[in-house]
Amino acid sequence: MSAAPRTARGEKTRRKLLEAAEHEFAAHGYTESSVSRITERAGVGQGTFYLYFDSKLDVFNELVExxxxRVRLAMSEGARGxxxxxxxxxxxxxxxFRFTAEHPALYRVVREAEFVSPEALRMHYTRIVEGYIDGLTQAQEDGEIGDxxxxxxxxxxxxxxxxxxxxWVLWGDAANGEPGDGADPTASGTSAVPEHVLDEMMRFIGGALGRPDWGTTNEEEA
Amino acid sequence: MSAAPRTARGEKTRRKLLEAAEHEFAAHGYTESSVSRITERAGVGQGTFYLYFDSKLDVFNELVExxxxRVRLAMSEGARGxxxxxxxxxxxxxxxFRFTAEHPALYRVVREAEFVSPEALRMHYTRIVEGYIDGLTQAQEDGEIGDxxxxxxxxxxxxxxxxxxxxWVLWGDAANGEPGDGADPTASGTSAVPEHVLDEMMRFIGGALGRPDWGTTNEEEA
Amino acid sequence: MSAAPRTARGEKTRRKLLEAAEHEFAAHGYTESSVSRITERAGVGQGTFYLYFDSKLDVFNELVExxxxRVRLAMSEGARGxxxxxxxxxxxxxxxFRFTAEHPALYRVVREAEFVSPEALRMHYTRIVEGYIDGLTQAQEDGEIGDxxxxxxxxxxxxxxxxxxxxWVLWGDAANGEPGDGADPTASGTSAVPEHVLDEMMRFIGGALGRPDWGTTNEEEA
Amino acid sequence: MSAAPRTARGEKTRRKLLEAAEHEFAAHGYTESSVSRITERAGVGQGTFYLYFDSKLDVFNELVExxxxRVRLAMSEGARGxxxxxxxxxxxxxxxFRFTAEHPALYRVVREAEFVSPEALRMHYTRIVEGYIDGLTQAQEDGEIGDxxxxxxxxxxxxxxxxxxxxWVLWGDAANGEPGDGADPTASGTSAVPEHVLDEMMRFIGGALGRPDWGTTNEEEA
DNA sequence: AATGAATGAGTGTTCATTCAT
DNA sequence: TATGAATGAACACTCATTCAT
Structure with missing residues (x-):
């Protein structure tokens, strides 16, 4: 992470670089991205990059973090209420799914971490899973799901x-058609995945967790 | 796939190259691998590589294929009988899991395809899934699982x-310990995943497919 | 020129190679042409090439020769009668001009010789010029042109x-339009160069040779 | 033409590179020249080349330009007064002729453009010809030459x-002797071409342009 | 804080040529 | 006569990183 900026100006430069890196990685993937293109995009000199980051890998890690x-926030906010x-x-x-549909390229960044910075991906999955575990444990204590x-x-x-x-999100509805199912993936009520797929998936999960009834009823009625 | 060898000697050279590429990709990943290191490993001149493959990507694709x-063969043979x-x-x-445990680096090759040759990964997953779909459809017709x-x-x-x-296979038993659980992953009777995990996983799947009983019994008794 | 073919079969192979080389050089120029593409075009093995030619340059020279x-033949036949x-x-x-228009790519081969095999180009120009000299000398003796x-x-x-x-032939009529003036360049009566240009050119030459009248009359009437 | 240098230091480096390229191309021709030899000659790292030029072809084009x-300047200055x-x-x-004699290798660079960058050669000839056309048109208006x-x-x-x-300049006086006629080609009063040849050539041109008298008088007396 | 010039090892790929069969 | 496998030097070009200013 190199030297943290010591001035407001530096802070701004660092943010510009981070944002540029995000777009660059999203657009070309890690290996195909170049530091010089990142600095160009950010509108700063090439050397400036190394004032705020130790290496190309360093920005990547920060980005994955x-x-x-953001994914976890989106998920918890989605579920709230x-x-x-x-x-x-x-x-x-x-x-x-919506997050993935809105930022397919960003999500690619995360997955690519497996080959670029394995530790980062491990951390990513682990953190999300920890949230699941908490939820599942709670649900078990409440007797809502099996043991x-x-x-x-x-x-x-x-x-x-x-x-x-x-x-269904990254590859799209058809085997090799366009991503998404045509519905606006950003409309918060809808899913980025066909309704039917989400239904079946919830049935699968419900059964898996010992709640076969989840598949037979509609949301909000269970 | 370039020109196929026309002689036995060429056939042998091509195989050497393919094998060398497999080890090279497994060891360093796609981008960090170099054609020259592949040819060196194979013990042939650099130019020889291009007698049998159009490009670095070409070998990679052939390897994923x-x-x-091999994975599908391993799975179907594992399930036979x-x-x-x-x-x-x-x-x-x-x-x-056993295949993955035996060839962790190779499996990495397959997953990396997402970023190197997306079509190849798509094909890989799709083929395996097709096998699952056939099995599930058959099971449904036999009334063995839900609809x-x-x-x-x-x-x-x-x-x-x-x-x-x-x-559990690639990362290992402990959150960040060594891969594997210590048991010899090649011993055909055992699993490369802790027995308990496999049990719970089958319970999860059983429930998901409408067979909650799968989780309460042992193998061979259902 | 390497070994001359000793059998009829060899003769045929050599001719196939020469013809393939002509097309290859015409299509890609000397440096961009490859021996392997020549042999492929000729339908023979790569090694066969070196049975009949010492090197890539060797075929090139033979081709220029x-x-x-062919150019000189075309010119003298054109002028005959x-x-x-x-x-x-x-x-x-x-x-x-007609020859050039019919084989623009071939003519390129000749010109490229300046950079590939300077001796060959020198020979090419010298031979043509020798014909001119003979003609001019004769004309002077006949008192038809100046001294x-x-x-x-x-x-x-x-x-x-x-x-x-x-x-006008290679670049075409317009500064950067298509080659040729639209008239069929192979029609033997017409020229591959606009009539007007040929007229003016003959006037130029006529004056140069001490026959200013050439520019004021039409062909066949002087 | 790539990025222009932004500092004096960069400007200097670019000039060194351009000069090195000129010598390199003159010495070996386009295809036989290598970027690495150019940078070596210029005394800079290989990568530096690409800071100032997009490609090998790019420098070549700039050089032809x-x-x-320089040729046009030499010609108009030669004719001045x-x-x-x-x-x-x-x-x-x-x-x-003097320019050609002084820089025979450079002139080779220009001519080679026909095969390397045809557009560049076209531009080269066209520009020179435009100068001729202007001069001829003017001379016609002045009644100095024919129509x-x-x-x-x-x-x-x-x-x-x-x-x-x-x-006579590039090949030299004898059919296949050394270039030049032994006279110092840089002596500004003399020509790089034997006097007799220049005389005859001017006679040729004079007649061609409707001034047969040009061939019968000496310079400065017409 | 910021720059941009400079680097040089490294890449994938091509190709004329040789040679054992 | 004919083959095609094999070679390895050579190429143009890229890039993360360093550093003097």
Missing amino acids: DLNH AGTRLAAERAGFAAF IDPTVAAWALMGVGEMIGMR | DLNH AGTRLAAERAGFAAF IDPTVAAWALMGVGEMIGMR | DLNH AGTRLAAERAGFAAF IDPTVAAWALMGVGEMIGMR | DLNH AGTRLAAERAGFAAF IDPTVAAWALMGVGEMIGMR
Whole structure:
């Protein structure tokens, strides 16, 4: 992370660089991105980059960290205020898919971390999973779900979300059609994934967690 | 795929190159690998590489294809002869984990395809999922599982396998300890994942597919 | 020139190679052409090339030689049977332009020799010029043209033909339009250069050679 | 043309590179020249080259452009102050031959453009020809030469100069002897071409332009 | 704080040529 | 006569990083 800026001006420069890096990585991926293009995008000299970051990898790590916060925030905000546990779970996943749909390139950045900075990806997944584990444990205490091991279940849920997201959000509805299902993915009520897929996915998850009824009812009614 | 060798000697050279590329990619990842190191490893001149492959990407794609065949073979062979559906599913996953444990670096090659050759990864996942879909559809016809949408369920299963595999096989038992659980991952009877995790995972999947009983019984007894 | 073919089969192979080389050089120029593409085009193995030619440069030289014969043949045949000296000169130039128009790429091969095999180009120009010199000397003896030094005049004529040919045949009628003036360049009666340009050029040459009247009359009437 | 230097230091480096490229191309021709040899000659790192030029072709084009200016300057300066039109024409050609004699390798660079960057050569010839056309048109208005089409005549003149220059300056006096005629080609009073050849050439041109008298008198007396 | 010039190792790829068969 | 496998030097070009100003 190199030297932190010591002045307001420096702070601003650092932010410009970070933002430029985000766009650059999103657009070209890590290896294809170049520091010089980042500084160009940021409108600063090449040397300036190394005033605020130790290396190309350094910005990347910081970016992954940042993205992690944003995904988790989106998910928890998405789930906030849901009346039932089912509704909350569904809303959480929908928020995740929406985030992915809105920032597909950014999400790519996170996944690429597996090959660029494995530790960063591990941290990313672990943090999200910890949230799941807390939720599942609570739900078990409330008797809302079965007594499955919350850790294993949490990682499984993570996998389900990732794969469904990759398949229907990143790849799009058709096997090789355009991403998304045509519905505006930013409309907060809708999901970035076809309704039917989300339904089936919740049924899958409901059964998995010992709540087969989740698949037979609609949201808010469970 | 470039020109196919026309002589036995050429055939042999091509195989040497492919094998060298596999090790090289596994060891350093795609971008950090160099064609010259591949040829060096193969013990041939640099130019020889281009007699058999159009480009660095070309070998990579061929390798992903190859690995796809091997994973699927391992899974179907692992599942062969299982007495019950539960046993078959469990054996399939166990085989998958074992393959991953035996070739962790190779599996990395496949996943990296997302950033190197997205089409190749898509093909990889799609082929495996197609196998799942067939199995699930058959199981539904036999009344063995619920009426969940087989496509959605298949992708969800894929995700569960990938994430559990990443967490317990690639990362290892402890959050940040060494990979594997100490048990010999190649011993065919055992799983590369802790027994408990596999148990819980099967319980998760059983419930998801409308067979909550899968989680309460042991293999071979369902 | 390497080993001459010793059998009819060899003769045929050599011819195939020569023809393939002509097309290859015409299409890509000397440096961008590759021996392997020549052999591929010829439908023979790569090694076969070196049975008949010492090197890439070797074929090139042979080709330039060959082209030299063809251009000179075209010019002398074009001029044959012309009634007057003016008609003969004009027909000779027209034939040269026609040849260039019909084989623009081949003519490029000849010119490129300046940078690839300077000796070959020197020979090419010298041979053509020798023909001019003979003609001019004869014409002087016949009192048909002034007493200008035939050697200097011959090279000057060569230059005029080359430059007019480059400008109007290779580059085309408009400064940067398409080559040729739209008239079918292979129609033997017409010229590959606009009639007006040929007229003015003959006037230029006529004056230069001490026959200002050439510019005031039409062909066949002088 | 890439990024222009932003500092004096950069300006200097760029000039060093340009000069090195000039020598390199002159010595080995375009294809045989290598960027690394250019940078070596310039005494800078390989990467530095790409700070100032987009590509090898880019410097080449810039060089051709530069040479074009220099040739035209040499010609117009050579002709400046000539008392008569004949003297001016003769001086212009003599200056051209002198330039060629002084920089035979550089002139090679220009001609090679036909195969490396055809547009550049076209521009080169066109610019010079435009100067001729202006001069010829003016001379016609002044009644000094005949009414030949100035464009055709200009290209023809260009051809005469090029070919005579190639034959007597670049190839030398003897058919295949050394270049030059032994006279110091840089001595400004003399021509790089044997006096006799220049005489005959001017006679040729004079007649061509409708001034047969040019060939019968000496310079400065017409 | 900021710059931009400079670096040089490194990349993937091409190709004329040789040679064992 | 013919082959195609093999070579390795050579190429243009990129880039993260350093440093003097």
